Amino acid sequence: xxxxxxxxxxxxxxxxxxxxxxxxxxxxxxxxxxxxxxxxxxxxxxxxxxxxxxxxxxxxxxxxxxxxxxxxxxxxxxxxxxxxxxxxxxxxxxxxxxxxxxxxxxxxxxxxxxxxxxxxxxxxxxxxxxxxxxxxxxxxxxxxxxxxxxxxxxxxxxxxxxxxxxxxxxxxxxxxxxxxxxxxxxxxxxxxxxxxxxxxxxxxxxxxxxxxxxxxxxxxxxxxxxxxxxxxxxxxxxxxxxxxxxxxxxxxxxxxxxxxxxxxxxxxxxxxxxxxxxxxxxxxxx
Numbered sequence: 542x543x544x545x546x547x548x549x550x551x552x553x554x555x556x557x558x559x560x561x562x563x564x565x566x567x568x569x570x571x572x573x574x575x576x577x578x579x580x581x582x583x584x585x586x587x588x589x590x591x592x593x594x595x596x597x598x599x600x601x602x603x604x605x606x607x608x609x610x611x612x613x614x615x616x617x618x619x620x621x622x623x624x625x626x627x628x629x630x631x632x633x634x635x636x637x638x639x640x641x642x643x644x645x646x647x648x649x650x651x652x653x654x655x656x657x658x659x660x661x662x663x664x665x666x667x668x669x670x671x672x673x674x675x676x677x678x679x680x681x682x683x684x685x686x687x688x689x690x691x692x693x694x695x696x697x698x699x700x701x702x703x704x705x706x707x708x709x710x711x712x713x714x715x716x717x718x719x720x721x722x723x724x725x726x727x728x729x730x731x732x733x734x735x736x737x738x739x740x741x742x743x744x745x746x747x748x749x750x751x752x753x754x755x756x757x758x759x760x761x762x763x764x765x766x767x768x769x770x771x772x773x774x775x776x777x778x779x780x781x782x783x784x785x786x787x788x789x790x791x792x793x794x795x796x797x798x799x800x801x802x803x804x805x806x807x808x809x810x811x812x813x814x815x816x817x818x819x820x821x822x823x824x825x826x827x
Contacts, residue, residue, distance in 0.1 A: 542596060544588040548609035550631025551583040557808040559750055560635050561645055561658045562665070562675075574602050575638060576670070576677045604633045616795045616802040621771045625805040634804060635750060639718045640711065641678040642751035643733075646743045647704050648697055654811070656696075663695035684708035703738025710736065721752045729754060741785060749800040758791040758799040760784040763810040 555563045555570050563572035568582045575598060580591040590599055600606055609631075617623050637645075648664070649657045668679030668687065684692075685708045692701035710716040716736065721729035729752060733744040742761055748754035760768070768776070768787045776790045795802040 542590045542592070542599070543584075544590065544596065544599060544605065546586055546588050546605055548613075548631050549583075549586075549588065549603070549605060549633060550629070551581060551588060553629050553632035553808070554603065554635065557629075557632055557804060558654050558811050559804060560637065561649075561654070561661050562678075571674065573665075573672065573675050573677060574598070576672070578672050578674050602636055604636050607633060609633070612798045612801050615798050616805075618794060622795075622802060622805065625809055629805055629808055632805065632808060634755075634801060636753070637750045638678075639721075639747070639751040640681060643707065643718075643747050644678075644684075644704055646746045646750075647707065647738050648700055649746075650700055650738070650743065660696045664692075664697070667691075667695055681708045681711035685712035700738065703736075707736055707738070721748065721754075726754045726756055730757075741788070745788065749803070755798050755800045756792050756796070758788045758795070758803045760788050761807075763807055764803060767806045767810055 551570065552565075555572075556565070560572070563570050565571075570581045572579050572581075574592070574594060577592050577594045579594060579599070582589050588599075588603070588605070592599070613626050613630075617626055644664075645657070645661055648660050665676040665678055668683050669676035684705065687705070689701045689705055692705055695701075697704060707716070711718060721732060724732060726748065729748055730741075730744045733739050733747060734741065739747075742759050745757040745759035749757035749759060758764075765784060765787065768791070769783075772787075772790070772794075776787060791802065792799045
């Protein structure tokens, strides 16, 4: 399958820390999407895909329907972001399945990206269906029937009890995975944070990557660092709740696509590239 793209960079999109199950070998990336093995590579402006999934599912997953020109126009508010857009142009958010995204980010708490990938791989190998080259992501029904001690065998550690509780709530219908789609950002965030093991950062990640809440701006240590470095003098608020203050500032400053700005800022910290090393701050233009 060949899909013509514009403003899309497969490598940046899959290697920026937003998804945890893709592996690269040569020019090909291999992952599991909606229970199907997907192999993908980029050939100029063409996305070349080998999978049993239909074209619309691939377009939706990689957010190839996003208007990147409009998004860039909105978030390009200063020299820092202008530089990052030019450096990482084509990086797109992934539209992840809600259940997989929720559990993956609960598993990510206090872990490095390699360790997150390892835990999720173990989880899928132990509880998912064998797809041949890989395993599907386990369902809520399957996880709800296991025990905390068994989950800990996948290297989830203290996160196991929270993941087990959420799995049982989803399986029983106590928590409706579709509910956040119907709510405004703040209400959806509050709903997710009502479950144990889900704080502001995890809630914002899930809302951004699974529920199309593009204004969500997750704040972790990387984002805290880059935001303080380039925007700190403009952000007023208590030091004790700095993450919340920064998230609120970013939603106002970058607007409805703040989540895209977040991913470009985050990628600047986890890649070899250091944004605007020649400049210690930015000029607010909005």
